[in-house]
Amino acid sequence: MPRRRRLRRIVAPPGFKGFKPYGHVENKTAIDLNYEEYEAIKLADYDLMNHAEASKLMGVSRATFARIYESARRKIAKALVETSEIKAVYGNAHLDNDWFVCNKCHARFNLPNSTENACPICQSEVIERIQEK
Amino acid sequence: MEIVITSAGDKLTDKFDLRFGRAAYFCVYNTQDKTSKFVSNDIVNVQGGAGTKSAEKMIELGVKRVISGDFGPKAKQLLNKFEIQMVMLDESDSTIESIIAKISK
Numbered sequence: 001m002p003r004r005r006r007l008r009r010i011v012a013p014p015g016f017k018g019f020k021p022y023g024h025v026e027n028k029t030a031i032d033l034n035y036e037e038y039e040a041i042k043l044a045d046y047d048l049m050n051h052a053e054a055s056k057l058m059g060v061s062r063a064t065f066a067r068i069y070e071s072a073r074r075k076i077a078k079a080l081v082e083t084s085e086i087k088a089v090y091g092n093a094h095l096d097n098d099w100f101v102c103n104k105c106h107a108r109f110n111l112p113n114s115t116e117n118a119c120p121i122c123q124s125e126v127i128e129r130i131q132e133k
Numbered sequence: 134m135e136i137v138i139t140s141a142g143d144k145l146t147d148k149f150d151l152r153f154g155r156a157a158y159f160c161v162y163n164t165q166d167k168t169s170k171f172v173s174n175d176i177v178n179v180q181g182g183a184g185t186k187s188a189e190k191m192i193e194l195g196v197k198r199v200i201s202g203d204f205g206p207k208a209k210q211l212l213n214k215f216e217i218q219m220v221m222l223d224e225s226d227s228t229i230e231s232i233i234a235k236i237s238k
Contacts, residue, residue, distance in 0.1 A: 108222075110213070112218055120218060
């Protein structure tokens with residue numbers, strides 16, 4: 001079994017559900033841009049942070065941040081060239097006001113300003129994000 | 134790190150209180166030296182705003198984590214703002230002792 005993917009902390013979700021090109025030949029495909037990829041683009045190219053600072057903010061290593069950022073750039077480039085739609089999807093992100101449930105001891109909790117992804121009661125890493133209705 | 138557990142009484146053998154704002158006592162547990170002290174909640178009997186006032190108390194105590202049964206919307210908002218972690222447990226039969234035993238494992 002591969003190592004669990006760490007949740008990437010993001011400050012705010014994107015303010016859009018997606019982007020659509022116009023004036024193009026009809027193309028039904030869409031590209032899913034994860035929240036963490038949007039966040040990476042925002043931190044690096046909008047807030048002009050360097051990768052080390054940005055990676056700390058998202059609670060991942062610098063190398064992982066670079067990979068997320070690269071994947072984000074490639075997705076956007078692909079969407080532009082192939083005139084496909086961009087859709088914002090949740091991905092592996094966690095927001096400050098997200099709630100989680102531990103699958104072992106059933107405690108519910110939030111993770112404010114933390115880069116740890118373990119249950120505060122039993123330290124189990126088997127946690128799930130509670131979906132908002 | 135200091136953790137608050139809502140309690141129905143001021144002893145370690147007392148029951149865990151599922152309410153946050155109207156819990157009788159707050160047990161402040163220190164994870165470093167494993168000591169606990171009880172702070173009485175003097176706003177148990179006020180008419181309204183118990184959640185908000187208790188949340189303010191948590192900020193005053195400088196704790197990082199609060200364990201209770203549930204949190205009201207106002208308390209949630211305030212605790213979120215001050216980056217205090219909220220943990221909700223459904224174990225109404227547990228004692229403070231057993232919860233401390235669980236978290237210090």
